[in-house]
Amino acid sequence: MSKKRGAQPELYKRNVIKAARTKGIGYVNHSGREINAVKIGPDCGCKKLCFKRISEHEQIDIFTKFHDFESKNTQDGYLAGLIEKEDVVRRRPRKSDGQPKPRALNYRYHVVTGDAGRVEVCKKAFCSLFGITNERVRRICHCVKNNVRPCDSRGRTASTNATPQEVLPIIEEHIKTFPTKISHYSSK
Numbered sequence: 001m002s003k004k005r006g007a008q009p010e011l012y013k014r015n016v017i018k019a020a021r022t023k024g025i026g027y028v029n030h031s032g033r034e035i036n037a038v039k040i041g042p043d044c045g046c047k048k049l050c051f052k053r054i055s056e057h058e059q060i061d062i063f064t065k066f067h068d069f070e071s072k073n074t075q076d077g078y079l080a081g082l083i084e085k086e087d088v089v090r091r092r093p094r095k096s097d098g099q100p101k102p103r104a105l106n107y108r109y110h111v112v113t114g115d116a117g118r119v120e121v122c123k124k125a126f127c128s129l130f131g132i133t134n135e136r137v138r139r140i141c142h143c144v145k146n147n148v149r150p151c152d153s154r155g156r157t158a159s160t161n162a163t164p165q166e167v168l169p170i171i172e173e174h175i176k177t178f179p180t181k182i183s184h185y186s187s188k
């Protein structure tokens with residue numbers, strides 16, 4: 001890319017923030033607020049003993065590998081591959097009034113460990129081990145449910161308010177006309 005970093009400090013800053021969020025490292029956001037680095041969350045404490053079944057070394061490994069992915073899209077695609085939807089088959093699909101019962105959909109969450117391979121964990125442990133929010137998991141589950149690839153809504157928002165490359169020279173040309181106008185008015 002021939003683009004100079006210094007030429008677009010805002011775009012550069014946006015990319016730095018985006019990369020930091022993908023990596024889970026600390027950064028200062030657009031409003032100047034300091035965002036802490038992401039860490040492995042608390043033990044789920046559930047009866048499946050998810051955290052006990054995965055050694056501390058493996059937990060760090062899971063977390064580190066995930067945050068080493070180059071983009072949030074890759075991370076989301078990876079997460080989607082670890083979530084399985086499960087239709088709960090109802091024995092009696094129809095009630096007495098003839099209305100079909102709503103289908104229940106369960107999700108099964110997994111992590112991949114070096115020792116045991118794919119291991120099922122609860123949703124809380126899934127969030128904790130990757131250091132991700134419930135909301136992100138909910139969004140990915142929605143994609144899994146509809147058999148679509150998880151898309152980066154965050155990245156899309158960023159690109160819509162980014163100034164397209166073609167428009168920049170036009171804006172620059174326009175800005176150049178300003179001093180002339182000002183001197184024109186001030187000379188009166």
Ligand SMILES: [Zn+2]
Nearest residue numbers: 044046050122
């Ligand atoms: Zn658990």
